[in-house]
Amino acid sequence: MLEADGSFFDGSSAAKHKVTLRLDEARGFLTFDGEALAQPEEWPLAELRLLRDQPTGGWLTFALHIQGEDETLHHAARLSCRDGAMNAALRRAAPNLTRRDIHKGIGLRVVTKLTLAVVAVLAMIFVILPAMATSLAYLMPREREVQFGQAVVNQMEWFLSGERTGDLACTNPEGLAALAKMEARLTQGREMDYDLDIKVFDHSMVNAFAAPGGQIVLLRGLLDKATSAEAVAGVLAHEIGHVENRDATIGALRAAGSAGLLSMVLGDFSGGTLAVLVTEHLISTSHTRKAETLADDYALKALAHAEVSSEGLATFFDYVIERQGQGPSLPAYLNSHPPSQARAAKSRGFAATQQATSPVLTEAEWAALKAICD
Amino acid sequence: MSVSSDIHGQYRGSRGALFALALKVALLTLITLGLYRFWGKTRIRKYIWSSTVGDGDAFEYTGTGLEKFLGFLVAVVVLALYLGIVQMLLFFGGLNYGFDPATPEGALALNALIYINLLALAPLIFYATYRARRYKMARTRWRGVRFGMEKGAWGYALRAIGYTLLTVVTLGALLPLSSFKLEKYMADRSYFGDARFEQHGKWTALYGAAKHLFFGLAVVLLSVGAGAALQAPVLLGGGVLLGYIWLAVGVVYYRVHAFRYMAAHRTLGDEITFTAQPTTGEVIKIYIFGTLIISLILGVLIFIGVALFTAAMSMVGTTSMAPVFTLMGVLYVVALLLSGAMALIFITQPTIAHFITTFTVHRAEALNAIQQRATETGVDAEGFADALDIGGAI
Numbered sequence: 145m146l147e148a149d150g151s152f153f154d155g156s157s158a159a160k161h162k163v164t165l166r167l168d169e170a171r172g173f174l175t176f177d178g179e180a181l182a183q184p185e186e187w188p189l190a191e192l193r194l195l196r197d198q199p200t201g202g203w204l205t206f207a208l209h210i211q212g213e214d215e216t217l218h219h220a221a222r223l224s225c226r227d228g229a230m231n232a233a234l235r236r237a238a239p240n241l242t243r244r245d246i247h248k249g250i251g252l253r254v255v256t257k258l259t260l261a262v263v264a265v266l267a268m269i270f271v272i273l274p275a276m277a278t279s280l281a282y283l284m285p286r287e288r289e290v291q292f293g294q295a296v297v298n299q300m301e302w303f304l305s306g307e308r309t310g311d312l313a314c315t316n317p318e319g320l321a322a323l324a325k326m327e328a329r330l331t332q333g334r335e336m337d338y339d340l341d342i343k344v345f346d347h348s349m350v351n352a353f354a355a356p357g358g359q360i361v362l363l364r365g366l367l368d369k370a371t372s373a374e375a376v377a378g379v380l381a382h383e384i385g386h387v388e389n390r391d392a393t394i395g396a397l398r399a400a401g402s403a404g405l406l407s408m409v410l411g412d413f414s415g416g417t418l419a420v421l422v423t424e425h426l427i428s429t430s431h432t433r434k435a436e437t438l439a440d441d442y443a444l445k446a447l448a449h450a451e452v453s454s455e456g457l458a459t460f461f462d463y464v465i466e467r468q469g470q471g472p473s474l475p476a477y478l479n480s481h482p483p484s485q486a487r488a489a490k491s492r493g494f495a496a497t498q499q500a501t502s503p504v505l506t507e508a509e510w511a512a513l514k515a516i517c518d
Numbered sequence: 519m520s521v522s523s524d525i526h527g528q529y530r531g532s533r534g535a536l537f538a539l540a541l542k543v544a545l546l547t548l549i550t551l552g553l554y555r556f557w558g559k560t561r562i563r564k565y566i567w568s569s570t571v572g573d574g575d576a577f578e579y580t581g582t583g584l585e586k587f588l589g590f591l592v593a594v595v596v597l598a599l600y601l602g603i604v605q606m607l608l609f610f611g612g613l614n615y616g617f618d619p620a621t622p623e624g625a626l627a628l629n630a631l632i633y634i635n636l637l638a639l640a641p642l643i644f645y646a647t648y649r650a651r652r653y654k655m656a657r658t659r660w661r662g663v664r665f666g667m668e669k670g671a672w673g674y675a676l677r678a679i680g681y682t683l684l685t686v687v688t689l690g691a692l693l694p695l696s697s698f699k700l701e702k703y704m705a706d707r708s709y710f711g712d713a714r715f716e717q718h719g720k721w722t723a724l725y726g727a728a729k730h731l732f733f734g735l736a737v738v739l740l741s742v743g744a745g746a747a748l749q750a751p752v753l754l755g756g757g758v759l760l761g762y763i764w765l766a767v768g769v770v771y772y773r774v775h776a777f778r779y780m781a782a783h784r785t786l787g788d789e790i791t792f793t794a795q796p797t798t799g800e801v802i803k804i805y806i807f808g809t810l811i812i813s814l815i816l817g818v819l820i821f822i823g824v825a826l827f828t829a830a831m832s833m834v835g836t837t838s839m840a841p842v843f844t845l846m847g848v849l850y851v852v853a854l855l856l857s858g859a860m861a862l863i864f865i866t867q868p869t870i871a872h873f874i875t876t877f878t879v880h881r882a883e884a885l886n887a888i889q890q891r892a893t894e895t896g897v898d899a900e901g902f903a904d905a906l907d908i909g910g911a912i
């Protein structure tokens with residue numbers, strides 16, 4: 145029978161007992177005996193466990209598996225041995241030496257807690273924070289919101305011009321007059337929460353955006369590419385929808401609330417930053433897609449009320465489709481805007497139901513608007 | 519006191535084994551999108567704990583990855599609710615009442631607000647610090663006997679806020695008071711088995727350990743003052759640089775010597791005392807040596823990466839960039855994984871080993887009389903510390 149020296153700790157005191165280990169393979173026990181022990185101890189080999197992730201170098205500590213409250217499911221007693229032959233023999237003879245014991249019913253507990261946590265975090269991101277952002281946006285004093293919007297527009301201007309002092313606003317008086325006429329046509333007789341402040345920036349990008357507090361910026365590229373004044377009116381109506389829905393303010397508040405939440409959930413690991421960025425993009429696009437759809441609905445209503453054909457808006461989406469066709473198209477969930485085909489079809493379908501429509505600008509006014517930056 | 523009843527700390531861990539473990543853990547963490555980090559940290563701890571040896575007997579870490587994960591789930595829900603609401607209200611309040619976003623300064627202040635709300639986290643960070651230490655104590659055993667710590671996380675958080683404010687208000691002059699009292703608060707609540715630790719000594723004694731902090735600070739301030747008064751940029755720059763280096767060394771000196779003092783004035787039960795003799799020079803040496811080696815290896819990797827990139831560019835031309843970028847991405851992730859594992863084996867582990875091997879337990883025969891303590895209930899894993907990412911490498 146293989147014999148070796150070892151140390152035994154009985155688990156009820158810190159006293160160290162010198163013991164002699166004997167491997168009794170025939171009976172399937174590891175027995176050990178020493179001066180301080182009242183009687184020899186017998187540990188069944190099947191219940192013998194080796195503590196995990198120990199350093200190499202001779203010493204190994206063993207424990208006995210039990211069912212109970214202990215976090216490791218080991219009996220509190222420990223046995224350690226530095227005898228190479230004995231340790232090698234134990235590795236061979238004890239069948240469950242490296243088995244990972246887990247508490248009964250732990251699976252259910254994990255599933256329950258995981259589900260609760262995921263539901264809570266999702267509810268936070270998709271329900272509580274958006275609802276709170278919306279309520280706060282309606283509580284915000286108007287002049288503060290306008291100031292905030294101006295700051296956003298200023299930042300956009302710096303960003304687009306590439307320098308801090310850049311002044312991009314186009315000021316051609318006839319163009320401004322045409323723009324004012326378009327605005328009046330779209331808002332006449334409609335109850336508006338905000339006083340609009342519409343600008344055109346001299347920049348080749350084909351885009352438009354709405355900042356908090358009623359500020360709307362059209363970029364010159366949009367006017368250049370637009371095939372009709374109705375297309376511009378459609379886009380403008382869409383942006384007015386954003387203004388009236390307070391989307392920019394709500395978005396800023398929501399972003400402030402959810403800052404850092406995801407990096408907390410996902411944690412800091414190699415490549416974690418990328419995962420956080422991707423997830424944040426997915427979440428924010430899902431929010432904006434909804435806002436875009438609502439702004440489209442607002443635009444169609446405004447166009448109908450103003451008796452302007454929504455065919456123009458459809459041609460703008462046609463343009464977007466055409467441009468997207470040149471590059472690879474993104475799957476819907478990656479895109480911040482709903483698919484342009486559906487939006488074009490919706491506008492076109494709506495145009496077919498419109499009864500009497502009239503041009504939004506005269507030929508001369510349309511030409512003046514296109515030349516607003518000259 | 520006989521020499522035979524002293525126990526000198528030993529460390530048995532090796533670079534190779536820990537490196538292999540750390541790399542495996544980092545890979546699994548990457549593959550599982552971070553989920554494995556709780557199990558990974560547990561495994562690294564198990565390795566380091568069981569490499570720590572006194573009188574031939576290894577320490578044992580009995581924590582499990584699963585309980586860490588479950589603790590994290592609870593903490594993350596609480597924190598998500600708290601943080602999300604506090605952050606949004608702060609932003610809203612700042613927008614409404616504090617700052618004018620129309621001016622660049624106001625806009626800057628508004629952005630800064632988002633970071634200032636980290637202050638809202640301060641109580642939670644202190645709370646988490648205590649809980650994390652309590653969890654680690656409860657999951658540490660030596661000679662089959664559990665360590666443990668009484669409840670007291672909120673009491674700690676309250677005191678920590680008070681002492682930290684006091685330190686800030688006195689411009690650091692009361693730092694020794696803060697360090698001493700907070701460490702004493704934790705030490706006095708700690709147990710090995712049924713034997714209690716007690717922290718003796720006086721907080722004013724830590725001024726000796728803190729002296730280089732104050733010298734370094736004085737050099738920085740003096741050279742700024744003198745350099746500005748004499749219009750001598752060389753004096754200013756050189757003096758500030760010297761002061762910063764002095765200050766950095768002073769931080770290490772303070773940690774090391776405060777640790778020595780606290781250990782020398784700590785008792786376990788009625789008889790057992792301790793001596794700790796880590797040195798500032800050794801800790802700094804480990805840090806400089808480790809940083810150099812890691813930078814060297816990363817430098818070689820980056821060189822290989824650039825060489826591969828150039829070669830790939832010339833081979834495939836500019837038509838198919840995808841494989842080149844994939845290669846770059848893979849190299850980047852490899853570098854990240856490696857640097858974490860290397861920091862562990864070249865800096866963290868040698869520093870721990872140094873502190874352990876210079877640690878001595880006196881009158882160790884009294885250990886034989888120490889009895890086991892009951893399993894503590896309600897020692898939730900350090901979920902808050904995990905969520906707030908405090909606690910460093912291990």
